[in-house]
Amino acid sequence: MSRKDGPARSPALWRFMVGYFDRYVRRHLNALRLARWGVPACADHAGPVVVYCNHPAWWDAAVVILLAGKLFPARESYAPFDARMLEKYAVFARMGAFAVDLESARGAAQFLKATRRILGAPNRMIWITAQGRFQDVRARPLALRAGVGRLPEIAPDALFVPLALEYAFWEERGGEAFAAFGTPVPGAALLALPRAERLARMEADLTATLDRLSADVISREAGRFAPLASGAKGVGGVYDLWRRLGAVLTGRRFEPAHRQKGDPVP
Numbered sequence: 001m002s003r004k005d006g007p008a009r010s011p012a013l014w015r016f017m018v019g020y021f022d023r024y025v026r027r028h029l030n031a032l033r034l035a036r037w038g039v040p041a042c043a044d045h046a047g048p049v050v051v052y053c054n055h056p057a058w059w060d061a062a063v064v065i066l067l068a069g070k071l072f073p074a075r076e077s078y079a080p081f082d083a084r085m086l087e088k089y090a091v092f093a094r095m096g097a098f099a100v101d102l103e104s105a106r107g108a109a110q111f112l113k114a115t116r117r118i119l120g121a122p123n124r125m126i127w128i129t130a131q132g133r134f135q136d137v138r139a140r141p142l143a144l145r146a147g148v149g150r151l152p153e154i155a156p157d158a159l160f161v162p163l164a165l166e167y168a169f170w171e172e173r174g175g176e177a178f179a180a181f182g183t184p185v186p187g188a189a190l191l192a193l194p195r196a197e198r199l200a201r202m203e204a205d206l207t208a209t210l211d212r213l214s215a216d217v218i219s220r221e222a223g224r225f226a227p228l229a230s231g232a233k234g235v236g237g238v239y240d241l242w243r244r245l246g247a248v249l250t251g252r253r254f255e256p257a258h259r260q261k262g263d264p265v266p
Helices: 011-028 059-070 084-086 090-096 105-116 147-153 187-191 194-218 237-250
Strands: 028-035 049-053 076-083 097-100 126-127 159-166 177-181 225-230
Touching: 011 059, 011 159, 011 225, 011 237, 028 059, 028 194, 049 194, 049 237, 059 076, 059 159, 059 177, 059 225, 076 084, 076 105, 084 090, 084 097, 084 177, 090 097, 090 225, 097 105, 105 126, 105 177, 147 194, 159 187, 159 194, 187 194, 225 237
Parallel strands: 028 177, 049 126, 049 159, 076 097, 076 126
Antiparallel strands: 028 225, 159 177
């Protein structure tokens, strides 16, 4: 793709990095889980898609790349990236990341200019951590950046989809990553609202999605989620070696998971 159309993007590198982060998540987290009610309802949309999400952790970039690669393989994904951090992690520039200066007024103009070019093609989508900084998943209000509310003005044919992200520890050693997509809203419907009301509507939609996801996370019921990636079970080290030896001596099959099927939830 030429610079006139948007940031440089290598499809081959994108596919490689999706595979890399899939392995990375499996190695360092117990699972990436998608709420069964939160499967994205925008596969048939003929125009571009804007996904805006909260920003609770360092893991967000890896999770977003996996969600994009697994759920939207036919679309080209892009994302704004802090200009200073993009210099440090230059590989993301070849994956569709574009630099935005978050510390100056010029950054808003950069963001809108790049986004206008990208959303000019119907098969593209942009993923935006709309809070602009790390913020606890429980913090309210979400305080979305104003630039997010400007996007319907430059892409009224886009579909706007809230995405809730959360992380927690359940029964296993590794952490759990959770995701859920909210109800999509056409850009034209958002454009009909004044800017302040538009941003408030988008924030309310994301807040509602976050609250519903949190209720599922608190339940600790794995059946409420579809696993998109699963890591190795067990504690590891001497503890699992001892458990494995016990299984061999008693003729049982070794199950590394901390909580076995049928065990009561603590």
